[in-house]
Amino acid sequence: MATARPSDAVSEADPEKVQSGVQGVAGLGATVVNLALVAEFWGQWRVVLVIVGVGVGLTLLNLLFFEWLPKKLSRATVETVRMAVNGAGVALVGIHTQWSALLWVFVTYNMLWYFGLDRWVRPRMAVYLVGLDAVALSTGANPIMALAFSLLGIFGYLVSEKRVALLRGMLELVQQKREELEKAHQELQQLHQRALEQERLSSLGLMAASVAHEINNPMSFVTANVDALLQEMRDTQDLPEPMKEFRDDVLPATLDGIKRVNSIVSDLRRFSRGDYEGHTAYDFDAEVRTALRIAHIQLGHVRVERELNEIGTVSGRPRQLVQVLVNLLVNAGQATPAGGVVRLTTRREGARVRVEVRDTGTGMSEETKRHLFEPFFTTKPPGLGTGLGLSVVHGIIKSHGGRIEVESELGKGTCFILDLPRVPPLTAETPSGGNLRASR
Template sequence: MEVVPALGRLLRRVEPLQAQVSISDVADRLLRPEHTAVLSLPVVDADGRPLGLVSRSTLQDIFMQRFGRDLWGRKPVSEVMNPAPLVVSLDTSLEEAARQITAQLQSPIRDDFVLVDEQGLYQGLGTVLDLLKAMEHRVAQRNRVLRKALVDLKESQTQLVQSEKMASLGQMVAGVAHELNTPLGYVKNNVQLLRELTRPLLELADAQAALGDCLADPACAEDDLARALEEAGRLRELAAPELLAEDLEQLFADTGYGLQQIGELVVGLKDFARLDRAMSEEIDLNDCIRSALVIARNSIKDKAEVHQQLGELPRIACAPSQINQVLLNLLTNAAQAMEGFGRIQVKSWSENGQVLISVQDNGCGMPREVLERIFDPFYTTKPVGQGTGLGLSISFKIIQDHGGNIRVVSEPGRGTRFLISLPCSGAEELKRSA
């Protein structure tokens, strides 16, 4: 903070008056060009300590009177000065000086203020106008600093939100990859089995083709025909095609089921991300719930059993990818709250022009002090490195931007319930969450 230099720039080196100087001399001195910017002149004692200020306004009132100069001109200035001037020390900050002066300033402004040193000796005058300009400059300077700080804060917030999204994306991709590995694994095994089972059939087909060629060739020797017939019979016994039919049918069915699961995951991932859909569209929120459950399946399946109670919902305008992000966060949090194998209940219904979604678990629950801060940015109860503390804060902002609200109730040992409500009419303007 600037101290002496700040007020020093406001200092006007005005020669002080002695108390015995006549009023007429003071009036003449105020007419000098070097004093045009000041409202008053200082009066000091022999030691240089301020005694008061005599203002232009006071002298004007005197000389405007009939015979005012004749009656008052020879009197000492001490009789008409303001004996209680505004005195400010040079080592006072701009802000403190402004506070002191505005606390004592009267309207209309008739006097300037006196600047003194540490010993209380007169150093010069300061004008209220100069002080206001200095404060305006200081405010403008601080506004620039605040604007830069705000820009930096927004950039940091954007980076943190993006970091949280990437963390969620990484978790989601890991879960989907794990879910894809299971059906891919047995599809691959089935293909290998099919290759092993069909190899004898291909060899039998080759032997039967050779036998057919021999039978069709008049020049084929009886020994060659016998060998071809024997080889075809041997491979027929090895292949046992009549026994393969049931095995092949089962393999094809299992492979088809695995491919169907992979297809469902791909469709679920596409619906979850809504990469090919509009930013805002009218959708059934039950579709969002189903998509989020597909993506969260790997995180949930070893932790809890999910019960769905989805009611018939009106279509509402929203940003589906953002709603999916909220639901995924609530579902994974519910799974992580389980101390053993638990239960997650997801319900949806509509009433009073609102669409409501409830995500409830029977996990460890939260105490009141945690519950009160659950939506605060960067607040997390997870170990260092396992959570950013932004998931629920971002979720709260997303629902708020949609014109809805999200509430939570929890009790230690009994579980937690989040309730999302969104207006059926949709928010007037969906704000994209950074």
């Protein structure tokens, strides 16, 4: 039988493991007492033979028979049989040695370790001691000797039991503190990593805002000049025929492209702002279109389908909604091979808004779905993801009083479903609302 580790003994309190751990020391004590008895009665060969025979027999029974018996019977039954066999052996030696003081030492010693940790241990101790005392007194033992060692055994056992209980309590407390310390250390490492990632993301946001600002200035001149040129060409009466194509087709298309660039720059500047955003009324459909424009480059290899029903005005944090949709759209694009489909659907359902981002990508396993919204969990290669995106998405949806559901199957794609109230409850300012569910 394998020796139990301390942590196992503390956490499980398994009598077999505890007894296995002390088996060697306890057996050594019994051997020493038997040798002392043999030395005391050396020359009285009949007595020596009884001592040796009982000692060897009990050792074999305890090492062989009682290692196998627990597999067939309950622990309480095995300990009761063990008590009866050991008690009979001690009584037999006691009768032949006229209840030597060394034997009484063994009786006391036997009470300290050998009869398990189950709830019947005290009744067994009482039966063991009363039975031996009765046999001893009826076969000529000294009553004072019996009383002295019985009291020593009783109070020695109680003190030992109390010390073991206190030690186990201390070990459990140490183990608990150690687990709490390890948990705190892991949380500290996560917070440290999160701080580093947030600092990096914040730097990227500042850089994006700066780049958008730098692009915005020259684009203002380009917009104004192209618009002025188009207006002037429209006001010119005798415009040459080759220039009419520029007036009617080229410049309007160019101006539309410039306006689209300006919209993307404006979206990027607003999206990268890091200041606090309170709840406000906003046009839900406009923010959805903003998210599609920002995520457009990441979706260039797939076909984007959209079914945008008129949602109208809702209450919440518009920049956070854009952040959620951009994250889900980009994830869908990264999970979908070229030629696949990413579909965005919005619709009103009474006082709530339902948004679906569905893809025909690789899908997710059950194991991935279980950890999907944990911070820093990612299945992307290094450099393509930090594992924070979906954790942030989950937190934002919760803060809006909504919920997010995930339907996914390997090889068949994934669908993220957002269910949001058009007007978040007042308690939605705290991060405790909402719920999460993942399904096939």
